[in-house]
């Protein structure tokens with residue numbers, strides 16, 4: 001069976017697993033809610049374990065895609081479970097908060113090490129979230145590129161929607177591309 005066939009279910013959808021990874025409170029749940037439901041909430045409710053949301057989309061060249069989007073809790077207490085949730089991910093959105101340097105620094109330590117537990121190829125995009133709050137500009141794009149080889153590094157806002165849809169669509173295109181190489 002070809003790789004392309006294996007990535008399509010019997011209704012002709014491409015099926016991909018996307019995981020959101022990063023510190024607690026960087027906006028993982030909010031980005032999903034904005035993208036899937038066009039909703040944003042100011043109050044913070046810590047996620048429990050993992051939640052999976054299915055989102056159907058169509059690329060601009062007419063490919064039908066089903067994303068299973070995994071919202072994975074970032075707190076220390078879920079550390080043991082996370083590598084289980086990560087398995088078979090086709091795409092990773094690695095997220096920090098542009099107003100919180102610690103969440104950026106942790107990309108290079110905690111989160112870098114955790115995603116090494118994913119045992120197959122995946123595409124990765126880096127999102128600097130909360131761009132609506134201003135940007136403290138501690139990011140070093142060269143360092144990020146060197147460490148993570150991301151398909152893109154972009155600034156997003158789950159609050160005003162900046163680049164939110166774009167992030168999911170660009171990641172989806174990057175996941176589709178190797179199937180046609």
Ligand code: GDP
Nearest residue numbers: 025026027028029030041042044130157158159
């Ligand atoms: P998670 O722990 O990574 O899932 O983070 P949440 O999505 O729960 O968000 C944590 C807090 O940050 C909540 O109070 C959200 O309202 C807020 N938040 C998330 N994204 C944004 C954003 O883009 N801009 C602003 N201003 N606040 C955000």
Ligand code: MG
Nearest residue numbers: 028029046047
């Ligand atoms: Mg959450």
